[in-house]
Amino acid sequence: MTRLPDRFAHSLRPTAPDGGARRLNTWQSVRAEVLRRIRSGEWAPGALIPTEHELAAELGCARATVNRALRELAENGVVERRRKVGTRVTTSPAQRTTLEMPSLRSEIEASGAEYGYKLTGFALSVPTDTAMRALQVGPRDEMILVKAQHLANGRAHCWETIWLNPRNLPAVSREVFEEQPAHEWLARALPLTRSRLAIMAEAASGDCALYLGIPDGTPVLAIERVIWHEAMPVSFARQLYPPRHRLISED
Amino acid sequence: MTRLPDRFAHSLRPTAPDGGARRLNTWQSVRAEVLRRIRSGEWAPGALIPTEHELAAELGCARATVNRALRELAENGVVERRRKVGTRVTTSPAQRTTLEMPSLRSEIEASGAEYGYKLTGFALSVPTDTAMRALQVGPRDEMILVKAQHLANGRAHCWETIWLNPRNLPAVSREVFEEQPAHEWLARALPLTRSRLAIMAEAASGDCALYLGIPDGTPVLAIERVIWHEAMPVSFARQLYPPRHRLISED
DNA sequence: AAGTGGTCTAGACCACTAA
DNA sequence: TAGTGGTCTAGACCACTTA
Numbered sequence: 001m002t003r004l005p006d007r008f009a010h011s012l013r014p015t016a017p018d019g020g021a022r023r024l025n026t027w028q029s030v031r032a033e034v035l036r037r038i039r040s041g042e043w044a045p046g047a048l049i050p051t052e053h054e055l056a057a058e059l060g061c062a063r064a065t066v067n068r069a070l071r072e073l074a075e076n077g078v079v080e081r082r083r084k085v086g087t088r089v090t091t092s093p094a095q096r097t098t099l100e101m102p103s104l105r106s107e108i109e110a111s112g113a114e115y116g117y118k119l120t121g122f123a124l125s126v127p128t129d130t131a132m133r134a135l136q137v138g139p140r141d142e143m144i145l146v147k148a149q150h151l152a153n154g155r156a157h158c159w160e161t162i163w164l165n166p167r168n169l170p171a172v173s174r175e176v177f178e179e180q181p182a183h184e185w186l187a188r189a190l191p192l193t194r195s196r197l198a199i200m201a202e203a204a205s206g207d208c209a210l211y212l213g214i215p216d217g218t219p220v221l222a223i224e225r226v227i228w229h230e231a232m233p234v235s236f237a238r239q240l241y242p243p244r245h246r247l248i249s250e251d
Numbered sequence: 252m253t254r255l256p257d258r259f260a261h262s263l264r265p266t267a268p269d270g271g272a273r274r275l276n277t278w279q280s281v282r283a284e285v286l287r288r289i290r291s292g293e294w295a296p297g298a299l300i301p302t303e304h305e306l307a308a309e310l311g312c313a314r315a316t317v318n319r320a321l322r323e324l325a326e327n328g329v330v331e332r333r334r335k336v337g338t339r340v341t342t343s344p345a346q347r348t349t350l351e352m353p354s355l356r357s358e359i360e361a362s363g364a365e366y367g368y369k370l371t372g373f374a375l376s377v378p379t380d381t382a383m384r385a386l387q388v389g390p391r392d393e394m395i396l397v398k399a400q401h402l403a404n405g406r407a408h409c410w411e412t413i414w415l416n417p418r419n420l421p422a423v424s425r426e427v428f429e430e431q432p433a434h435e436w437l438a439r440a441l442p443l444t445r446s447r448l449a450i451m452a453e454a455a456s457g458d459c460a461l462y463l464g465i466p467d468g469t470p471v472l473a474i475e476r477v478i479w480h481e482a483m484p485v486s487f488a489r490q491l492y493p494p495r496h497r498l499i500s501e502d
Numbered sequence: 503a504a505g506t507g508g509t510c511t512a513g514a515c516c517a518c519t520a521a
Numbered sequence: 522t523a524g525t526g527g528t529c530t531a532g533a534c535c536a537c538t539t540a
Contacts, residue, residue, distance in 0.1 A: 021348045025510070039481075050526065062511045067527075084519045084525045092354050097448055099350045099500065103343050184468060187343060191290040197348055199498040201452035201472040219470030221452040230290075247450040249350065264517075276529070301512045303505065313530045335538040508536075517527075 020117045030059055030069035034108065035092070049079070051238040076251070097249045101197070101223075103183065104150045104158055104239075116151030117181055120211060122174040131163040134226045134236040138241075141165075146182045149211050158240070159211045163236040168229060170244050186227065186235060193226040199247070204240070212242050221245050274311040280322035281310055289329065289340050290381070297339045300330070348500045352474075355401045355409055355433065355490075367402030368432055371410075371462060373425040382414040385477045385487040392416075395423070395454070397433050400462050407493070410462045414487040419480060437486060438479065445479040450498070455491070463493050470498050 027079065034055075037043045049055075052070065056063040070087055073079045075211045077096045081087045108115040125145040132139060144164040150157050162182045164172075170189050177185065186192070204218045221241040226233050275281045285306075288294045300306075321328040321338055324330045328347040332338045359366040376396045383390060395415040401408050401444065413433045415423075421440050428436065436444070455469045463471065472492040477484050 027509075039444055041442050045438065045442075053525090060506065062513095063526095064512085064528090065510065068509090071527090081526065082519080084523085084526075086525065092357070092435075096508095097350050097352055097446075099348050106343070116261050139440055148352055177379050184343075187256075188297065191292050191296075193346075195502055196497075197473070197500040199500075201492075201494055203494075206501060217468065219452040221450070221472075232297040241452075243452055245451065247448075249448040249450075251354065251446055278528075304506090313508095313532095314532085316529065319528090322508090332507065333538075334536065335504085335540095339504065389514075406507090503536100503540085504538100505540105506538080508534105510533080512531100514529080515527105515537100516529100517523085520524090521522085 001048050025065070026067040027065050027072070030061065030066055031072055033059065034073060036071060036076070043089050043184070045089050045091045047089050049089065051086060057247050097251055099117070099247060099249050104181065105184070108150070108157060110154045111152065113152040114154075116149075116154060118151065119145035119146070119147045119174075119178045120149055120175055120207070121145065121241045127163060134224070135163060135165050135233045136163060141167075146177050148177070148181060148205065150181070156212045159208050161238045161240075164231070165195075165234050168232045168234045182235070190229045190234065192227050192234075193230055196226045198224040200224075202240075204242075207242050212240065214242055217242055221247070260468045274318070274364070278316050278319040278323070281306070282311065282323055285309065285324060286329070294340050296340050296342045298340050299366055300340065302337060304381070320501060327404045345394050347502055350498060350500050356435070356439055359401070359408060362403065364403040367404075367405060368402075369400045369402065370399035370425075371400055371458070372396065373428055382487050385415060385441050385475070386416050386484045389415060392418075397428050398427070398458065399432060401432070407463045409496075410491045412489045412491075416483070416485050419483045419485045427491060433486070434488070441480045441485065442476050443485075444481055449475040449478045451475075455493075459491050463491065465493055472498070473481075 029208070031126075033186050034049070036042075037049075048069060050058070053064045054085045055066045055070075057173045070079060074081050074087075075137045077090055080090055081141065102110070105115045122144045123145045125142055127137060127143050131143065134141065136185050137143065137154075144166055146162045146164065148162075150160065150192055157159050160181075164182065164186075166172075169186075172189075174184070200222050201219055202222050204212060204214055204220045205216055208220065209216045209218065212218075213218075220243065223239045223241075225235075226238075227237075255388065274313055275284055285294075285300070288300075294300050303314045303317045306317045306321075308318070310317070311375055321330060321332065323340075325332050328502075330338050331341055353361070354429070356366045356368075374396050375393045377391055378386060378394050380386060382394065386394065388394065395417055397411075397413045399411050399413075401411065411432075415433065415437075417423075420437075423440075451473050453473050454467075455463060455465055455471045456467055459471065460467045460469065463469075467473075471494065471502045474490045474492075476486075476488045478488075
């Protein structure tokens with residue numbers, strides 16, 4: 001939440017041109033007032049709230065200001081809006097949440113730890129079934145397979161496997177990934193179009209257990225990400241985190 | 252993406268009042284054009300793009316329209332904006348993603364399966380350490396502990412443990428939760444203020460393994476959620492999903 | 503001091519949809 | 522057909538930041 005402009009201070013004192021109506025001139029204050037009425041139960045779940053025109057008149061601001069406030073609330077799933085019908089308080093709350101997925105480097109540095117990176121594998125390889133489907137390639141199309149550790153203060157924080165489709169990417173050699181994580185190279189190499197994320201739990205095994213320093217079979221959090229350039233998938237990454245890792249989201 | 256208004260059809264033909272400038276009258280079309288220039292590499296990561304005034308003049312629309320388009324792109328993390336400095340293409344892309352977290356009932360019904368619910372436990376109990384911290388209560392404060400299965404076509408889909416703080420909630424009996432999931436009751440019982448989510452991997456054990464029908468030690472995806480009413484946390488839920496479950500997010 | 507984005511306003515037209 | 526939200530416009534003032 002940003003600080004409100006000084007002008008808002010005046011809005012806090014009720015001015016009563018038509019009998020007690022507050023002036024709520026900024027869209028944040030309108031949003032706050034609407035939220036207050038919903039949370040106080042004054043506007044119950046499922047109920048219609050006043051129209052933009054009515055609210056603008058009551059609160060002493062332009063309709064565009066009310067519209068901005070209600071639009072934000074609709075984007076957050078607090079209300080639902082339909083033309084000709086009106087604006088309704090959502091019945092089932094909090095079904096949409098924004099997940100921050102910082103790069104591993106900034107995530108680790110933000111926690112005050114020193115970021116470390118170590119390449120543990122680089123090869124040309126035919127894709128696994130999962131990689132084949134994710135990258136939309138054939139079983140004999142050779143992909144670049146990069147494996148790496150991300151470290152926080154020298155301790156394993158994440159182990160990552162990335163498949164890259166060399167047909168859709170600039171030429172690249174092992175040396176490049178000894179210096180920098182594949183995602184940082186990718187972001188500089190190409191403008192990226194679209195990405196898809198999947199989060200799941202699985203059991204650590206083989207290299208994963210080895211490089212995370214945990215016993216085989218330990219549950220790990222897996223994040224899969226496919227990134228497109230134009231209409232082509234160019235990378236398929238699997239990041240594996242030890243059990244202490246948590247994805248946090250706050251509304 | 253919603254269908255564009257018919258008016259937009261006209262914007263597609265370049266009108267050249269001042270030498271080739273397109274008219275892009277809707278904020279979606281301005282956003283699309285800016286995105287195109289970023290993805291084509293015309294505006295590289297880290298580069299400053301033209302000011303709102305310049306873009307409005309070039310594209311033949313009001314500055315407010317350009318502002319709306321750039322604001323949306325900033326919210327999605329595509330550009331970064333600072334007063335007096337200007338608008339920059341973000342260096343590290345795609346670090347923010349929206350996760351849809353539908354209620355279990357609607358998620359299961361949307362997949363075409365029949366939703367089922369079964370209460371497997373109801374008790375007054377002192378909180379575990381985790382629940383104590385989440386609900387901000389003392390070690391001897393008795394909480395309501397509800398355990399339940401959510402089923403898809405009769406098959407275990409999720410096993411859930413919910414701690415409720417009776418001091419901050421209307422009175423409730425076991426019978427209530429035999430009929431409906433705690434979250435559905437909660438949403439009707441109180442206007443909810445705020446929630447916090449954590450996602451992690453852990454090993455199934457005891458009741459969890461039993462009710463999900465999987466061996467002890469199987470990795471499960473855990474979603475913890477704390478919900479507030481006013482300034483008080485009222486519920487702490489832990490949902491556990493078998494390994495086949497995936498959280499999906501698309502941009 | 504000056505230039506950028508952030509927002510408000512008043513009015514207008516349009517799109518969608520229930521009645 | 523009428524009422525609701527969705528958006529655009531042109532102008533204005535302001536907040537924040539660099540110089």
